[in-house]
Amino acid sequence: MDSAAIALLIAATLNAGTVLAIAALGLLINERAGIVNLGAEGLMLVAAVAGFATAVHSGSDLLAFAAGAAAGAVLAAAFGVLVIWLNTNQYASGLALSLFGAGLSAFVGVRYTQEKLGPRAHYEIPGLADLPFIGPALFKHHPMVYVALALTVALSWFLYRSRAGLVLRAVGESPESAHALGYPVRRLRLLAVVAGGALCGLAGAYLSVIYTPLWVEGLVAGKGWIALALTTFATWRPARVLLGAYLFGGVTMLQFHLQGQGVQIPSQLLTALPYLATVVVLVLISRNPTWIRINMPASLGKPFHPGS
Amino acid sequence: MLKLEARPQASRAMSIASPLLALALTVGVGVLLFSLLGKDPVRALQMFFWEPLKSPYALSELAVKATPLILIALGLALCFRSNVWNIGAEGQFIVGAVFAAGVAMQATPDTGRWIVVAILIAGVVGGMVWAAVVALLRDRFNANEILVSLMLVYVADMLLGYLVYGPWKDPQGYNFPQTITFLDVTKVPRLFTGLRVNVGLLVALAMVGLCWVFLFRTYAGFQLQVGGLAPQAARYAGFSSRRSLWLALLASGGLAGLAGGLEAAGPLGQLTPYVPVGYGFAAIIVAFVGRLHPVGIVFSAVLMSMFYIGGELAQSRLGLPKSITGVFQGLLLFSLLACDTLIHHRVRWQPKAVSRRAATSPTSEQKAA
Numbered sequence: 001m002d003s004a005a006i007a008l009l010i011a012a013t014l015n016a017g018t019v020l021a022i023a024a025l026g027l028l029i030n031e032r033a034g035i036v037n038l039g040a041e042g043l044m045l046v047a048a049v050a051g052f053a054t055a056v057h058s059g060s061d062l063l064a065f066a067a068g069a070a071a072g073a074v075l076a077a078a079f080g081v082l083v084i085w086l087n088t089n090q091y092a093s094g095l096a097l098s099l100f101g102a103g104l105s106a107f108v109g110v111r112y113t114q115e116k117l118g119p120r121a122h123y124e125i126p127g128l129a130d131l132p133f134i135g136p137a138l139f140k141h142h143p144m145v146y147v148a149l150a151l152t153v154a155l156s157w158f159l160y161r162s163r164a165g166l167v168l169r170a171v172g173e174s175p176e177s178a179h180a181l182g183y184p185v186r187r188l189r190l191l192a193v194v195a196g197g198a199l200c201g202l203a204g205a206y207l208s209v210i211y212t213p214l215w216v217e218g219l220v221a222g223k224g225w226i227a228l229a230l231t232t233f234a235t236w237r238p239a240r241v242l243l244g245a246y247l248f249g250g251v252t253m254l255q256f257h258l259q260g261q262g263v264q265i266p267s268q269l270l271t272a273l274p275y276l277a278t279v280v281v282l283v284l285i286s287r288n289p290t291w292i293r294i295n296m297p298a299s300l301g302k303p304f305h306p307g308s
Numbered sequence: 309m310l311k312l313e314a315r316p317q318a319s320r321a322m323s324i325a326s327p328l329l330a331l332a333l334t335v336g337v338g339v340l341l342f343s344l345l346g347k348d349p350v351r352a353l354q355m356f357f358w359e360p361l362k363s364p365y366a367l368s369e370l371a372v373k374a375t376p377l378i379l380i381a382l383g384l385a386l387c388f389r390s391n392v393w394n395i396g397a398e399g400q401f402i403v404g405a406v407f408a409a410g411v412a413m414q415a416t417p418d419t420g421r422w423i424v425v426a427i428l429i430a431g432v433v434g435g436m437v438w439a440a441v442v443a444l445l446r447d448r449f450n451a452n453e454i455l456v457s458l459m460l461v462y463v464a465d466m467l468l469g470y471l472v473y474g475p476w477k478d479p480q481g482y483n484f485p486q487t488i489t490f491l492d493v494t495k496v497p498r499l500f501t502g503l504r505v506n507v508g509l510l511v512a513l514a515m516v517g518l519c520w521v522f523l524f525r526t527y528a529g530f531q532l533q534v535g536g537l538a539p540q541a542a543r544y545a546g547f548s549s550r551r552s553l554w555l556a557l558l559a560s561g562g563l564a565g566l567a568g569g570l571e572a573a574g575p576l577g578q579l580t581p582y583v584p585v586g587y588g589f590a591a592i593i594v595a596f597v598g599r600l601h602p603v604g605i606v607f608s609a610v611l612m613s614m615f616y617i618g619g620e621l622a623q624s625r626l627g628l629p630k631s632i633t634g635v636f637q638g639l640l641l642f643s644l645l646a647c648d649t650l651i652h653h654r655v656r657w658q659p660k661a662v663s664r665r666a667a668t669s670p671t672s673e674q675k676a677a
Contacts, residue, residue, distance in 0.1 A: 038454065042638075082642075086312070086649040091393055091454070095592055096641040102589075103634020110629040217631070222462050229455045268470035275462040278455065279445070286450040 007137040009253055014138070014145055017242075017249025019207045021148040023227035024234070024241045025155055026072075026199025031231055032159065033192035034172035034299040038094025039079055041224030042101020043197055044204035047072045049109040051205025052215045056115045064209045065144075065202055072201020073194050075101065080193035084186050087303050098224070106217045117213045144206050148242070151199075155238040168192060172297035175304040185304055200224065222275060229278045233285050235295045244281075251277045312653045322651045327597050327604075330644035331611070337639055347626050355625065356618030356636075366617075368503035372575055373613035376401070376567035378512040378605055380591035382519045383560025385600040389523070390556045391536035394442065396457025397564040398588025399464035400435040404565025405572040406468055407434025409487060409579045412494040412572065413476070419493050427494055428511075428569045435565015436558050438464060443557040447550055453557075465584060472579050487579040496574040508570035513606075515563065520602040532556060564588060586634070590616075593641045612637065 023044060030037050037043075051068035055061060079097050082088045128139040159165040168188065170178040175185045207223070208215050226248060234240035255270040286292055335353070342349040360370045380397045387394040408431035415423050438460060445451040472485045481488075496506045523529040535542040535552045542549065567587065572579065594612050598604030619633030 078642075082646060086646060087652075088645040088649065092596060092641075093645050095395060096638060096645060099589055099593065099634065100638025100642055103631055103636070103638045106631030107629050107635050110631070222459070225455060225458050229452075229459075232452060232455075266470050266474060268466040268473070272463045272466040275459040275466075278459045279451070282451045282455055283445055283449045286452065289450055292450075 003133055004136070007133050007135075009257060010137040011140065012253045012256075013246060013249045014141060015211065015249070016252045017246035018142075018145045018148045019203050019211055019223055020227050020230060020248055021242050021245035022144075022151065022206065023200045023203035023224060024230040024245055025148075025151050025238060026196040026203070027227055027231050028155070028196075028234070028236060028238060028241055029168075029192050029199070030196035031236060031300055032172045032297055033168055033189045034175060034297050034302065034304070035080070035083065035189055035193050036090050036094065036228075036301045037076065037079060037097070037193065037196060038091055038228070039075070039097025039101065040094075040200050040228055041220055041222070042098035042105075043072045043075050043200045044101075044207070044220045044224045045105035045218075046075055046101045046108075047201030047204030048208035048219055049105045049112065049215060050201075052112055052115075052117075052208040052213075053108070055117055055209045055213075056112060059118065061121075061209055065205050068201040068205025068209075069198040070201065072204065073198040076197020076200070077190070077194050079197070080190045083303070084189050084193070087305060090301050090303070102218070109215050109217060112215045113217070115215070117209065120210065120213065142206075142210050144210065148245075152238045152242045159238065169297070172299055175299055179304075179306050185306060189304075200227070203227070226274065226278050229282055232292070233281050235285070235292060236297065237295060248274060248277065311656045311658045312649070313656050315652055315654055318651050319654075323599065323648075326647040326651060327599070327608070327644060329647045329650075330597070330640055333643040333647070334636055334640045338636060341635075345628065347628070352618075352622060352626065355621040356614055359621055360614045360617040364500075365503060368500070368505040369617060370610065370613050371505040371509050373616050374606075374609040375508045375512045376571055376587045377591050377594050377609035377612055379515060379567040379570075380560075380564045380588055381594035381598060381605045381609060382515055382602060383563035384591055384595040385598070385602070385605060386519065386523070386532065387556045387560045388595060389536050389600050390532045390552045391539070392446075392553055392556045393454045394439065394457050394557055394560055395454055395592060396438075396442065396459075396461045396588070397560065397591055398584055398586065399457070399461035400438045400561045400564035401568040401571075401588045402461075402464040402468050402584050403438040404431040404435035404568025405576075405579065405583050406464075406471065406568075407431055407437075407565065408569030408572045409476075409490070412490040413488065415491045415494050417491065417493075419491070421493060423494055424496055424573060427573045428496075428566060431565045431567075431569020431572070432562045433565065435561040435563070435568060437561075438565070439557040439561020442561075443554050446557075447553060461588070468579065468583060469581055472581055476579065478578075485581050489578045490573065494573050495577065496570060504575055506570075506574050508574055511566070511570070515566075516602045516606055523602070528555065564591075590637055593637050596641055597644055615640075 023040060027037060027040055047068035050071035051064040054067035055064035075097060079093055082093045083090045123140065123142055125139040129135045159169060167178065167183055171183065171185050171188050179185045204220065208219055212219065230241055230244045233244045251274050255273045258265065259267055259270055339349040339353070342352040360366050380401060384394065384397055408427045411427045411430040441460060442453050442457045445456050446453045472487060476487045478486055478488045496508055498504065498506045499509065523533065531542065531547040532552045532555060534545070535547055535549050539549065571583070576583065590612055594605055594608045597611070598608035615633050615636050619630050622628040622632055623630040
């Protein structure tokens with residue numbers, strides 16, 4: 001493999017990791033507030049359709065991203081009201097959201113399976129993009145790739161350096177204490193769930209509008225679930241989420257690369273690689289219970305009823 | 309302002325009324341949806357709730373779809389009751405079908421009818437193997453069973469794809485990704501001539517009885533449920549959570565595998581990439597709507613297969629996408645979870661202004677005194 005091919009592989013890895021990174025950062029916000037959202041897959045599917053449809057009708061990628069984020073936020077809000085105010089089981093409600101999202105996206109999306117988006121814009125960072133090797137690898141990406149990076153930095157700063165982030169973590173660690181201090185625990189949790197849903201939605205729209213760019217039923221293909229696994233893999237730290245996302249992006253790209261090279265491995269085994277990698281990574285991380293618990297929000301998945 | 313107030317005791321009436329209320333809500337949304345799409349809602353409702361019941365043929369088709377749903381949902385109910393979140397039944401179903409097909413393809417024209425038993429056992433083993441991977445990784449390495457079981461669905465799908473595109477491809481199949489059509493001797497016996505419903509339905513109903521006895525009449529079933537409801541009490545009583553984990557996963561994997569075997573050697577008669585049709589995921593809804601109770605599951609499985617058949621009819625007669633089935637399934641589970649709130653809570657109307665004044669100033673009675 002020559003250096004130009006390696007540069008392209010790095011570029012493709014960053015691109016593939018971006019979808020996972022944005023969704024997983026959203027789920028991280030959720031989980032830091034103590035809520036597990038198993039509906040991520042469904043959210044991303046609905047947002048992918050919403051984004052794709054908006055892009056087809058309006059021709060604007062920005063509007064498409066906004067539509068995806070809005071769709072994610074609305075669905076997440078419904079989930080949030082259910083689990084935070086009605087105290088329904090978080091796992092069951094998340095599953096309901098995933099199943100509902102899969103059905104709804106397939107239903108709405110049928111008429112968009114034949115649609116095509118116009119030629120995609122090409123982005124380069126002036127000056128830097130002309131550098132040998134580094135240019136094609138790092139500086140010829142869709143702006144969303146850099147947005148994922150910026151989001152990671154912003155979220156790290158927010159969680160560990162800002163007062164609001166401290167409150168959010170408190171809500172996930174010990175909602176009782178946060179409540180006793182006078183913080184509106186349920187409203188803050190809902191806010192976190194909606195923000196997380198918006199980011200998952202953004203990731204879904206990026207997937208269907210920029211990354212693939214097309215719509216087929218089941219387009220997300222488990223990326224929502226892998227994003228959920230990434231938050232565990234990252235032991236709930238933003239920087240490690242980004243790292244994990246690129247790692248999985250790399251596995252996905254390696255699979256395409258090997259298929260392209262005509263390696264004598266069944267293509268189905270290669271396609272299964274990202275899913276197998278998720279299982280392996282989960283096993284490696286979870287093996288050490290103390291290590292995983294260090295950063296895990298103490299009230300993750302547990303309901304909170306104030307004043308009862 | 310509407311306010312939720314905890315009931316002193318869970319309402320028994322509501323726990324039965326809640327699934328019916330959820331169904332009513334789903335139907336309500338359905339009527340709205342059909343009207344918005346410009347379709348006659350009465351005709352649409354007929355397709356979902358009358359057509360599947362109106363003839364012996366329709367009833368047989370209803371049973372064909374309900375059979376796998378009952379089997380898979382029974383296993384999931386065992387898992388969910390023991391707080392094991394196996395959501396990869398779809399994968400266990402696929403691997404069950406694959407194992408069963410492996411045996412079915414060994415049949416020759418001289419093979420006896422006993423091979424059907426071997427096929428179904430192979431299906432059970434296949435499902436158990438796939439679920440055992442989840443149990444092992446959870447037990448030994450503490451890996452999250454939700455994510456592991458789900459990832460294995462995708463892997464099972466690829467395994468099926470590999471086999472039907474590769475080593476198991478029918479040499480005379482015009483290059484279609486499919487296995488040979490299984491010989492007639494491997495077919496699960498049908499109950500009536502001319503109808504597709506087969507012995508699998510009786511097997512499923514027998515399993516309903518078996519699960520009921522296990523859950524409510526055996527010590528092991530009691531241990532499993534306590535482990536799910538009150539893990540600390542279970543530990544204190546010396547019940548093994550590891551044993552419950554393995555038991556629940558192997559039972560549910562086996563049942564999903566059996567469903568896969570029954571499909572392969574029943575209605576399908578060969579393997580294609582289209583073996584998975586989402587029964588494993590729909591069964592999650594069946595289990596919840598059936599209150600995780602074996603008898604309830606029979607009712608909810610029938611309801612869910614009405615959704616399937618109604619969806620197919622809506623496609624062929626109203627020109628709506630078949631995925632409307634998925635929309636209704638998801639909606640049903642959503643509304644059920646919301647309605648379940650009423651089991652432990654009741655809704656009270658509390659005028660906002662009054663409640664605020666009551667909190668800040670003495671009430672009129674106190675003033676009068």
